[in-house]
Amino acid sequence: MTPPQQNIPPATPAPRPPAAPPPGFLSSVQAPQGVWDETRRPGGAATRGWSKLSDHLARMPADYLARRWARTQRLMAEATLHFQPGEEAPDSAVSWEIDPLPLLIEPKDWEVLRRGLVQRATLINHVLADLYGYQRLLREGILPPELVFSHPGFLRPCHGLSVPNGQYLHHYAVDLVRRPDGNWVVIADHAQAPAGAGYSLENRLMLLRALPELYHELQVERILGFFNILKNSLRALSPRSENPRMVLLTPGTGDPSYYEHVFLARQLGCHVVEGSDLSVRDNAVFLKTLGGLLPVDVVLRRVEDAMCDPLELKYDSMLGVPGLVQALHDGRIAVANALGTGLLDSPILMPYLPGLCRNLLGEELLLISAETKWCGNLQSLRDATDNVERYLIKPVHEEVGIRTTYGGALSVGEREALLARIKEYPCNYVAQEHVSPSCSPCWQNGKLESRPISLRCYLVATEDGYEVLPGGLGRVTHSSPDQIGKPRQRISKDAWVLSDGPVVEPSLLQQAAGQTVLARTGLDMPSRVADNLFWLGRYAERTEGSVRCFRRLIARLTDEGALGTTRGAVTLPEIQPILRTLAANGLLPIPEKQDHRWTAAEIEQLLSTTTQAIVSPDSSGNLRQLTRHLRRLAWVMRDRMSNDMWRILGSLETGLAAFDADETPPSPADLHAALDGVMMPLAALGGLVAENMTRGPGWRFLDMGRRIERAFQATSLAFEGLSHVSSDEPAMLQALLDVGDCSLTYRSRYLSNLQAEPVLDLILLDETNPRSTIYQLDALVRHIEALQASWTSAVRSEEERLALAMSMRFRLAQPGQINEVAPDGTRPQLKALLEPLIRELPAMSDALTRHYFSHAEPPQTWTS
Amino acid sequence: MLLEVRHRTVYNYAELVSTCHNQAHLLPRNHAPRQHVRERSITVTPTPAVINHRLDFYGNTVTFFTVQQAHHDLEVVAQSLVEVTPSKPHVPGETYPWETTGAFMRSDLSPRGLEACEFAFPSPNVPVHRDLLSYAKKSFPPGRPMLQAVLDLNHRIFTEFKYLPQSTTVSTPILEVLSTRRGVCQDFAHLMIGCLRSLGLSARYVSGYLMTVPPPGQKRLQGADASHAWVSVYFPDLGWLDFDPTNDIVVTDKHVTLAWGRDYNDVSPLRGVVLGGGTHTIGVAVDVVPREETPA
Secondary structure, three states: OOOOOOOOOOOOOOOOOOOOOOOOHHHHOOOOOOOOEOOEOOOOOEOHHHHHHHHHHHHOOOOHHHHHHHHHHHHHHHHOOOOOOOOOOOOOOOOOEEEEEEEEEOHHHHHHHHHHHHHHHHHHHHHHHHHOOOOHHHHOOOOOHHHHHOOOOOOHHHOOOOOHHHOOOOEEEEEEEEOOOOOEEEEEEEOOOOOOHHHHHHHHHHHHHHOHHHHHHHOEOOOHHHHHHHHHHHHHOOOOOOOOOEEEEOOOOOOOOHHHHHHHHHHHOOEEEOHHHEEEEOOEEEEEEOOEEEEOOEEEEOOOHHHOOOOOOOOOOOOOOOOHHHHHHOOOOEEEOOOOHHHHHOHHHHHHHHHHHHHHHOOOOOOOEOOEEEOOOHHHHHHHHHOHHHEEEEEOOHHHOOOOEEHHHOOHHHHHHHHHHHHHOHHHEEEEEOOOOOEEEEEEOOEEEEEEEEEEEEEEEEOOEEEEOOOOEEEEOOOOHHHOOOOOOOEEEEEEEEOOOOOOOOOHHHHHOOOOOOOOOOOOOEHHHHHHHHHHHHHHHHHHHHHHHHHHHHHHHHHHHHHHHHHOEEEOOOHHHHHHHHHHOOOOOOOOOOOOEEEHHHHHHHHHHHHHHHHOOOOOOOHHHHHHHHHHHHHHOHHHOOHHHHHHHHOOOHHHHOOOOOOOOOOHHHHHHHHHHHHHHHHHHHHHHHHHOOOOHHHHHHHHHHHHHHHHHHHHHHHHHHOEOOOOHHHHHHHHHHHOOOHHHHHHHHOOOOOHHHHHHHHHHOOOOOOOHHHHHHHHHHHHHHHHHOOOOOOOOHHHHHHHHHHHHHHHOOHHHHOOOOOOOEOHHHHHHHHHHHHHHHHHHHHHHHHHHHHHOOOEEEEO | OEEEEEEEEEEEEEEEEEEEEEEEEEEOOOOEOOEEEEEEEEEEEOOOOEEEEEEOOOOOEEEEEEEOOOEEEEEEEEEEEEEEOOOOOOOHHHOOEOOHHHHHHHHOOOHHHHHHHHOOOOEOOEOOOHHHHHHHHOOOOOOOEHHHHHHHHHHHHHHHOEEOOOOOOOOOOHHHHHHHOEEOHHHHHHHHHHHHHHOOOOEEEEEEEEOOOOOOOOOOOOOEEOEEEEEEEEEOOOEEEEEEOOOOEEOOOOEEEEEEEOOHHHHOOEEEEEEEOOOEEEEEEEEEEEOOOOOO
């Protein structure tokens, strides 16, 4: 056996590797004066890690890094869609780049940082426990009461809730920069739903793929263990001991961190759910699934706390679960982080942390914060407003409605306006000094540069205190505060914590690669997912049917177009039925023309309209819209999609988009190629579904979607084309066979003798033909019955009655009868068979939706 | 005075409701100035699968219930028997100048001081705003004794605003009320609170009932009363005193306190989240009837 070929390169040419950094590159990248240089120790010598890294690269061929990096990037680009750590606005479609050079942290530095982080998390947890409990800190004047009472994030309904293991702050993240003196300084705390840990894992995977030798040579602390700890500590929160069911509550696919939610949920073994997937009954929380309500024990929330319960918290929130707060009062569910922790997402606590640390822990604060002043304090207000040009002005809560602003970058007028705003209600603002961040080498676009960086570190609570992810999410940040709020290139870096000794742990790659297609099929599938699978099936089949119609249409128009010019006009009976079918799919307007005679000008006009409907990037009422629907559905089910499926659906639009930059419209040959480019991934998707999906309810819903759509496509074309006998019927019959993908079968049975009766038999009534209408109807009956068998009901559901009725009529129909032609040139029996289907198929789809997915109806809130 | 309260709320839905979760502030607080609750109860039809009572952050009794059987109608009846005593009269001119209150509050970390501090800041329905401040300032010239100033503000809201039922909804912002000069009791309470908080003073929203007296010679109409709302203001020297700007009175023994909070949102009598239901109509009937003390 010969070994398989090494990675066959994809069709697109690989980007040219940019020039590599010079050997011994450390000499060429220096941090600017006055900031800390990550590559050097005090005195100027290279750190141990950076000198090893530099030596390693020097030993490698000149284009080593470039080649490795280009290949890794390609792999990752196919597997991910949006790469946006959570701090960015949802509308920013700009993706993050990953820097191939890690941020190196020496073992000793890390130990100092780690201890400081653990202390800080412990401290903040104590503060939360106090503020949502006895409030000794307010009674004794350790914290000003106004600080808490004026803050929109202090959630009164959450006061007094018992929190499992006292872990208000179950997980936590901190943004740090390194001051010119080499000390790490906290610039932000993330206390309620810190984003980005998933990205740091993905960065690690990527660097590990690109630079495995370097990774091993440098002895880097592993980070996967952190995610196992996270998982176990979440399980430990469960009020039930055995097999807790955990869910990750996401605001939905519109959230900029949705991709990370999916990624994280996979690592942790959670379902990704939206608020509407959950329901409170008897003060306990349940997941709505096809099989009914299943109890949920732990909610890892990525929804802002105030939005989590429309009954007791923010009343207009559609993201939460009504009754959740009551379920928490009853102790039937654990939510991490605890509701109310959003209070400390803001920098208000920073000025008070040293005192709090002494008071609560009896220790000095190890990890300092950037100098911060809360303007609710009179002296602080005076300091901040007198020197506003020196400070970053930050809101205490997003409701305040301003972004972080650097006083020094404002015009006189802007500064006055800001000052007036602060003075009108000072409690809403803090002033924070800007800390000049350290610089570390980055390699972007073939250039090596020393760039300012920040680091986000992650912690999780365990029984034995907080554990820190050894590493974190490094980011290239602003060099000067004037740049804050301005657009910039977004670059993240993996942070490598170096170890003094050898690091042993199972391979990260092995663990992370164990992802399968649609992992959980079964009755515990959330109803919303089944709904999406159903529509994935429908859109996939609708796209396929439309592509087949387009193919036939273009072939005929180009073949006959030339003839039309010579003869004046040609009879093309199948064009109208095809156009009507495409119109029913929403891809073309309903044709105004009634007859079948086509002039050369009309053909040319139609060809141009058709071309637009296929390739136009403006996505309404065209093929691109269908492919985008598919992509969107795949995106909302990203947690259920294998990477293969994801790649396939991602490539659907590639062929169509190829003409976007062209000035001249594509030729018919181009169009055929583009349509093939849609058809191949659809066929691959069909193959994956057929071979890889377990035959659970998920597969049944996807397949039902396909069957309904396929029956509809075949029925409507036959109805449009054969209800009346046309002058050139063989052309119509051939179109039916082509669009139904039955030409080969027909030829093998009947050679090229095209007649209506055998064609009707093959495409409508032949139970052995997987493309015939009756085959689809029978499959639908089987699916519906199989789903119903899971429940016990004596009454036939509406969808079952509809499917059975349609299937029975087709079983009883006879090819000879439906082919009978009345004196007026119509086929009345055929019409009687097909016409009801055009109504009943959509009715059945609606009945299915009502039966299984009716929860989609949003809850309504009232007050009196 | 011994008052008997019956508060009935009925929701009729056009379509079937499969589940509803509700939160009610319908049982009068046990701890409130001038009142003693002798009896209180709440009845829900259809019978809820879950009904829990607990004390909220402000010490109000909040009732949470879930109806899990399909229903077209929901009826909630709250009944109570409450003994109310008149408030002690104070001499307005003898109270502290209003400006001293803020400093008092900041230095007072006793439970009483902390409670006052809690109500000095904006809340979801009551922002602080320069327009509110300038409206309030007319009643609060420098050095004026606090009670005089509050009574003046109470009186001005009564005379300068028009009571117009249905002119506002629960979500009408108070700045709009300030400019249109009309509203209902809840708006006037919010407005007065916003004025006081804009001055840095502490004020809370009180939800409850007011016994109405029928015109001479007429019988009390059943269900003629309504839920009512007024304002409680913190005086460092006197504690909390209640004012009713809708009626230009200091609250006496005809007001029954249900609950208090920062604003309406904290203490709305009945709130629900329903699945299904379509459109709905609502009916509310409140009766506050004086009851003769029966000798033991």
